[in-house]
Amino acid sequence: MSTEATLILAWFGLTGLTEVFSTFFLASWLQRRGVKLVFYWIGVPGYLENSYASWCRSQGRSSKVVVRLRALLLINLIAAAVCAIPILSTTASGK
Numbered sequence: 001m002s003t004e005a006t007l008i009l010a011w012f013g014l015t016g017l018t019e020v021f022s023t024f025f026l027a028s029w030l031q032r033r034g035v036k037l038v039f040y041w042i043g044v045p046g047y048l049e050n051s052y053a054s055w056c057r058s059q060g061r062s063s064k065v066v067v068r069l070r071a072l073l074l075i076n077l078i079a080a081a082v083c084a085i086p087i088l089s090t091t092a093s094g095k
Contacts, residue, residue, distance in 0.1 A: 005087045012084035015077045022073055023048060026066070030055060045074055 026048050027037060035055050041047040049067045056063035 001091070005091075008080070008083045008087060012080040015073070015080045019073055019077050022070065026052065026070070 023042065027042050030048065030051055031037060033055060035051055037048075037051060049063075049070050052066055053063040
């Protein structure tokens with residue numbers, strides 16, 4: 001495997017971990033502040049951001065920074081997946 005492929009796969013892995021940890025952190029942070037979350041929906045893109053924005057409105061705060069950061073993390077994950085999936089498919093097929 002080439003160095004470029006290794007870097008792309010590392011990028012994909014790190015963005016996946018970042019998305020998982022940020023989801024866990026935001027969900028636990030919201031629960032500590034009394035926001036009722038449905039566990040089933042926590043992994044759905046937009047659910048936590050909507051819950052956070054609702055909580056911010058009730059507190060008179062702005063939710064722009066967190067919502068934009070989460071959107072950028074998701075875009076980064078999609079871009080990494082688009083680059084990594086062809087590498088993974090050729091590696092798995094043995095080409």
